[in-house]
Amino acid sequence: MLLAASAAHGAVVTFGQDARVAVRFDPGTTAMERTDALSGVGLGDSRAVPGVPGVRVVTVPPGTSPARAADRLERDPVVRWADPVGIMHTQATPNDPLFGQVWGLAGPGADANVLSVWNVTTGSHDVAVGVVDTGAAPDHPDLTANLRAAEGRSFVGTPSSAWADQQGHGTHVAGTIGAVGNNGLGVAGVNWQVGIIPVRVLGMTGSGTDVDIAAGAAYAAGRARVVNMSLGGGYSSTLADVVTAYPNTLFVVAAGNDAANVDVAPLYPCALPNANIICVASITQAGGISSFSNYGATMVDLGAPGSDIESTTQSFLSVFSQPLLNPQAGGWTQVSTGLWQQQPTSSLDYTSADLIATVTGTEATLVTPPLGVLAGTACRMEFAMKFNLDLVTQRLFVDAKPNGGAWQNGLMEVSGSTSGLFEYNTMVDLTAFDGQSNMNLRFRVTGPPGTAYGGANPSYVRIADPQVSCVAPEPVGGEYGIKSGTSMATPAVAGAAALLLSNQPSLTVAQLRQALLSTVTPMSSLQGITVTGGRLNVAAALAAIQPAPVPIPAPAPGAQTAPTPTTFIATTTPMALTLRGAQPVKLKVSRGKVKPSVRCRGSAAANCVMTIQLRYWVPTTATKKGYWKVIGSLRASAPSGWTGTKTIALTSYGKKMVASKRSVVVRVRMVPRNGATGRTTTGRVRIVAS
DSSP: OBOOSSOGGGOEEEOSOOOEEEEEEOTTOOHHHHHHHHHTTTOOOEEEOTTSTTEEEEEOOTTOOHHHHHHHHHTSTTEEEEEEOOEEEOOOOOOOTTGGGOHHHHSTTOTTOHHHHTTTOOEEEEEEEEEEESOBOTTOTTTGGGBOGGGOEEOSSSOTTOOBOSSSHHHHHHHHHHOOOSSSSSOOOSOSEEEEEEEEOSOTTSEEEHHHHHHHHHHHHTTOSEEEEOBEESOOHHHHHHHHHOTTSEEEEEOOSSSOBTTTSOOBTTTOOOTTEEEEEEEOTTSSBOTTOOBOTTTOOEEEEOSSEEEEOOOEEEEEEOOOOOTTSOOEEEOTTSOEEEOOGGGSSSOTTTSEEEEETTEEEEEOOOOOOOOSEEEEEEEEEEEEOOTTTOEEEEEEEOTTSOOEEEEEEEESBOTTOOEEEEEEEOGGGTTOOSOEEEEEEEOOSSOOGGGOSSOEEEEEEEEEEEEOOOOTTOOEEEEOSHHHHHHHHHHHHHHHHHHOTTOOHHHHHHHHHTTOEEOGGGTTTSSSSEEOOHHHHHHHTSOOOOOOOOOOTTOOOOOOOOOOOOOBOOEEEOOBTTBOEEEEEBTTEEOOEEEEOOOTTOEEEEEEEEEEEEEETTTTEEEEEEEEEEEEEEETTOEEEOOEEBOHHHHHHHHHHSEEEEEEEEEEOTTOBOOOEEEEEEEEEO
16 A cells, blocks of 8 residues: 655655645535635635535645645635645456466465355446556456446546546555456456456655645546545645445445554544445465554454555666665765765665766755656656655755757756655656656755754765666566565455445445445454454455245244345444534543433434534644544444534543643534434534643
8 A cells, every 4th residue: 555645753754745725615615605615814815626515625825835825724614624635645267367476365274265156146337446557557458348448537637537646556446446357468367357447646766745635536436436546645634525425335445554543543543433434454375463553442344365466567778777786875974064975885775887977066966867758657766765865955956858858857856854764666757758868867956064854963865776767568468576565455355345236236335335244254463453363355255145045834844944145234323423603612621531412303213323422633744734632532323313412532632631721623524424324514613621
């Protein structure tokens, strides 16, 4: 899986894009009211988010905190919510020759049992699955027959038809869902035939904004019964609204690759408590949870194969590559003369023959030799780097010089620190130079001597393993590769959902979800850290959805009886948080607990089953971003017609926050869970000390 958001280890990365805020206005708000609300906090024109009615995105002026602008917007009576725009990153035996390497389907002990399932169904082109990711390779011979190319869309740049994969992640995901089976080529997906709708929301770096992801998810959900989202990041109201707006679409999402408890450190959309989400952890071939996989007893539903998964990949042409040599040694250091210099060749990351360093005053450069022809499309440079630079005065730039031309500066700019660690797979977009030959690239450091981020000296920059490549046409036999991550486990479940729909197209989301989650194979490695405690079992899920047998006469006394078939009941359990107009509800803390008023509006004997979360937005000034921190949560139920209060215990962080600030405004969300449907309620409460 491609993980969330900002530069790791404190690095500040600037790509020349202003910070933005997403805002949702109340229904019926006029254009004049929207303008007044935005101008009242110093914001200008906004643009709509396709497929997400009522949500607008507005650019925040330089020097203004997006978190502060969003907080001020939320105080306006016509604003339902406002969030800083976040970033999410890039989770019958066929005759296909590589099928034996797809251990999740064919390996020893593969609980998916898909071989027996394929004797019943191998999928259907009529079942659509939206792959909201980096796109897909349009010319991959093992995918083309299952791609709905005419319905593919890109929400990253223009044109919207440019959904072709520039990164490879989405192609790998698509292959697990639906690489063509029994065609004598490559691998087989969970479905031999299926309708894959490629939706590109992540760029070549494997990252994208939450508003673009939400727009792509809305597009896919409007056309597909199942949507695969092998991605994650911080909380996004825009994306949460999309999931809620499409209750009849099953969103299958990745748990994340931080080896963290999602219940404690939420990653979204996995941590959204909507009833139409399945969140997937990764397991190994040996049956354990993958070392990188996130988990969560209430938020992560089940496990599926995600370590060392063979699937289709995007083909790339290497233009320039240098080996990684002794990455922990040397680099540039700042010396007493006030110049950026190389250390002796013996301690460099690269020998002098690999990259040439030039020192000029307070600037130093490392220049690549002339590159070959940038053949293909979507060219890029990837490299590893570690640095320690002053946030204000020192910068690392990446520049390009076309053959015979002048240097074009600032393709990338970074400052700050990587905390002594190498950052791998840093990427610079060279698309503007596609087709260029004999161009040079350079790494350029600027800034005065004597300063360093965090007071650590000396300042330094170290570059390793630069590689330039371009997207190439797929070879006749296709390109295949092995990847690991919850991103690879997620499409196994999404593909299984599509396979069930090919057999029983009338299944509701609640029935589909129940069939997948109630039939898992129990695993000790998943007990207590996932909702089901088990791994995907496609064969058992298919058996669970088969129509009830024709009634037969009662057996004679003492005779063995057939088991009762599974019955699916879709319940409707609307619920609500008691609000007071546009003003926050005031709750007093008593013994570290608060009691919001709620009511269940379910009909007949239905119960409301919900998750209540109190969340506080914590701004991160260094990156002008932030994240949601849960300061209290509760899984609760109530009978139809019930009105009363629910007690939520605050976390230690929440208690300290209230004790220090005396009064704090937080967001509360109540979302149906456990297969129920209904309206998600969002509001704000003001918590004050008693």
